[in-house]
Amino acid sequence: MNVASPITALSLAERAQRAAKVAAEFADTVDREARFPKEGMDAVKAERLMGIQIPVQHGGEGATMSEVAEVCSILGKACAATAMTYAMHQIQIASLSDHAPDSAWHEAFLKRICDEQLLIGSATSEAGIGGNLRNSVCAVDVEGDIVRLEKNATVISYGADADAIMVTSRRHKDSPPSDQVATLFTKDQYTLEHTAEWDTLGMRGTCSDGYIFRGEAPAEQILPKPFAEIAAQSMLAVSHLLWGALWFGIAADAVNRAQSYVRAAARRSPGQTPPGALRLAEASSMLQQVKSNVVAGLKQFEAGKGDPDALSAMGFAVAMNNIKIGTSQTILDIINQCMLICGIQGYKNGTPYSLGRHLRDAHSAQLMISNDRILGNTSTMLLVGKQETSLLR
Amino acid sequence: MNSTIRDLLTKHGRLPVSVDTIADDADLYEAGLSSFASVQLMLGLEEAFDIEFPETLLNRKSFSSINAIAASVSQITETQQVA
Numbered sequence A: 001m002n003v004a005s006p007i008t009a010l011s012l013a014e015r016a017q018r019a020a021k022v023a024a025e026f027a028d029t030v031d032r033e034a035r036f037p038k039e040g041m042d043a044v045k046a047e048r049l050m051g052i053q054i055p056v057q058h059g060g061e062g063a064t065m066s067e068v069a070e071v072c073s074i075l076g077k078a079c080a081a082t083a084m085t086y087a088m089h090q091i092q093i094a095s096l097s098d099h100a101p102d103s104a105w106h107e108a109f110l111k112r113i114c115d116e117q118l119l120i121g122s123a124t125s126e127a128g129i130g131g132n133l134r135n136s137v138c139a140v141d142v143e144g145d146i147v148r149l150e151k152n153a154t155v156i157s158y159g160a161d162a163d164a165i166m167v168t169s170r171r172h173k174d175s176p177p178s179d180q181v182a183t184l185f186t187k188d189q190y191t192l193e194h195t196a197e198w199d200t201l202g203m204r205g206t207c208s209d210g211y212i213f214r215g216e217a218p219a220e221q222i223l224p225k226p227f228a229e230i231a232a233q234s235m236l237a238v239s240h241l242l243w244g245a246l247w248f249g250i251a252a253d254a255v256n257r258a259q260s261y262v263r264a265a266a267r268r269s270p271g272q273t274p275p276g277a278l279r280l281a282e283a284s285s286m287l288q289q290v291k292s293n294v295v296a297g298l299k300q301f302e303a304g305k306g307d308p309d310a311l312s313a314m315g316f317a318v319a320m321n322n323i324k325i326g327t328s329q330t331i332l333d334i335i336n337q338c339m340l341i342c343g344i345q346g347y348k349n350g351t352p353y354s355l356g357r358h359l360r361d362a363h364s365a366q367l368m369i370s371n372d373r374i375l376g377n378t379s380t381m382l383l384v385g386k387q388e389t390s391l392l393r
Numbered sequence B: 001m002n003s004t005i006r007d008l009l010t011k012h013g014r015l016p017v018s019v020d021t022i023a024d025d026a027d028l029y030e031a032g033l034s035s036f037a038s039v040q041l042m043l044g045l046e047e048a049f050d051i052e053f054p055e056t057l058l059n060r061k062s063f064s065s066i067n068a069i070a071a072s073v074s075q076i077t078e079t080q081q082v083a
């Protein structure tokens, strides 16, 4: 029997707003101390938002990708570290729930994510590989029904606070670098040897330290599908969409602050248009571009859902790459514009118009899977695939 | 046709193993075909067979094995001759 708890009677957006309120309160501290956004993530869990994307039959709420993206954008307005932690967790869930059908272990684990509000991390980046998601050096070692894996993982966000980590590797020690699998290890099945500290310009609260990952688990925890398919049909697209959503959130909060600044100036001298008003109009137009980009991508993703051919088509990959490039660049222009509007009040920390954190957090967007790498991939695809030129498709 | 495909695979596939050791139905991605190499291979096929891959065949499945490539090429030559 399934009795709706009071929390699920509220809309997802309302629950996200309540969590965001808590996250916003701690955003500056989390950033300054470069620590895990514990209060924000505890609030997200209290709102039971961790498993919303998981199908109802596995204990979730079957939320659409658009609904998940909206939660990311709401959290992004409040605290980018909380939003990024949440978004990366949802990216792992998308891979798990779409690509491990009929795997009893993974289905049971999805249920656990909902019941226990577990947080899933990701270890794709590896020493010697950089951000090339589709290559691995390390390989799983399967002996009987046990899988062992050691990975020199250069960046694992919230690694120390995750309840499980999905790790990519080669399928076998003799496999080529691109023949990969993904394996989910739970916290009791791995150790993390700390190798690098995450002391960065922005996104400081993601605590994306480097570790040597060493895991041992039942072999059934290897995802049955090749990672190549998971990456093409889910991970890349969902990453760009959910990142885009939270980056929109960061920029939207910057525009909110700039608008308050302009309004305050207008109130002080009625009858005169404040000097920042024109720039605000421009920022508003750029923000709308980012929004349209993400929303169009979500529509395309949802239209292709359940159709592996549509999701692995080149035109689709080009579209998703373009969303990443467009949003990651435009948010910087927007926040910079807002900084010009707010002037020193925006440059200073601790004012209602402070934008330093926004700008620093936003700078990670271009590097998070390097835009140059993505443009390189798109340019290869455009050698054969046709650019989509219809307006409505 | 499969021997032309094998020649092109040798030239563009950048595989870590010899193409001779790969069966017609073996998974090329498991053999190490990358997405970059598959695009180069596709360009090679277009040139060799004087065809153009339609959007519907620009996906992983079309390049998953030598047989799959042959099937895609045949399908294209048929429809493009009719057209």
Ligand SMILES: Cc1cc2nc3c(=O)[nH]c(=O)nc-3n(C[C@H](O)[C@H](O)[C@H](O)COP(=O)(O)OP(=O)(O)OC[C@H]3O[C@@H](n4cnc5c(N)ncnc54)[C@H](O)[C@@H]3O)c2cc1C
Pocket: A084, A088, A121, A122, A123, A124, A125, A126, A129, A130, A131, A132, A155, A156, A157, A158, A203, A206, A208, A364, A367, A368, A369, A370, A372, A373, A374, A376
């Ligand atoms: C906030 C944040 C959180 C992250 N969390 C995680 C996580 O949880 N797990 C994880 O695994 N990773 C994570 N990452 C890492 C991320 O996924 C990428 O691996 C990383 O951002 C890329 O690292 P890089 O710049 O050193 O590597 P590279 O991709 O190797 O790029 C280095 C430089 O070389 C250039 N370059 C390299 N290759 C090419 C190419 N083919 N074409 C053009 N230019 C190229 C690029 O311009 C770039 O400036 C995170 C990153 C950030 C910013």
